[in-house]
Amino acid sequence: MPASQLLTFRAxxxxxxxxxHRLLTACARLGQAEFEAPRTGFFPSLQATLNHILVxxxxxxxALEGGRLGPAAWDDPVPHPSVAALxxxxxxxxxxxxxxxxxxAPEGLDAVTRVHRQDHVQEERTDRLLLHLFQHQIHHRGQAHAMLSGTAIPPPQLDEFxxxxxxxxxxRDFEALGWSEATVWGR
Structure with a gap:
């Protein structure tokens, strides 16, 4: 496996x-009522959508870390009602x-990750599971971005890579996160 594949997943x-970070920083400028307000989307509010991403x-x-949390992860669909805690x-x-x-490691992307579902353990290649997770995030952040567009807070640009x-x-964002370009790119 080329090292560039590992770098891609890391990036x-x-x-x-x-x-x-960008999306939640923007949402922090909303009042609690606006954060909870009903909006059009797969989930009915920014609060519910962003908590779903977390859950x-x-x-x-x-699962990627080898745990067995499984469906207990979504016992509380809104574990963090406030933007700050979320x-x-x-x-x-x-x-x-x-x-x-x-x-x-290079062989890690081909390894099997065990995902504990309600009634079975799903075995999935790690690279496929990571791609699924990233796509899930992108999908719901896009919905939250659209919801935020309906407020007085301008949504941040999220389509950059x-x-x-x-x-x-x-x-400035990297400084807040404790990162640098070298951190991300390993150089």
Whole structure:
């Protein structure tokens, strides 16, 4: 397996954390009532949508780490009602996902991850599970982005993927996250 594949998954984990940070930072400017307000989307509010992202991240990141959390991950569909608490919890699981991707060896992407479902244990290749998780995040962040567009808070740009020439535009976010370009790219 080429080292570039490992770098791609690592960069995707960092990009995922960066996008979550940007979106939750914007949502922090909303009042609690606006955060909870009914909106059009798969989930009925920004609060429900962003908590869903977190809950599913707990489910899959636990599985990637070899855990057995399974469906207990979604026992509470809104574990963090406030943006501040949600932002902290999301940042923590994002760091776990980054650490997992940082530690991957070439054979790790082909390894089988056991996902504890309600009535069975699903065995899935790790690379496929990571791609599924990233796609899930992108899908629901897009919905939250659209919901945020219906408020007075402008939604942040989320469709960027670390273009080299745009490093100065993300420097403040990276500083807040404790990252650098070298951290992301391993150089």
């Amino acid at each position: 995707m984990a960092y990009n995922n954390g960066w996008a979550n 599913i991240d707990h489910f899959y990141v636990d 932002h902290r919890a999301q940042a923590a699981v994002d760091r776990r996902l980054v650490a997992f991707c940082e530690a991957l 670390f273009a080299a020439g745009e490093a100065p535009l993300r420097a």
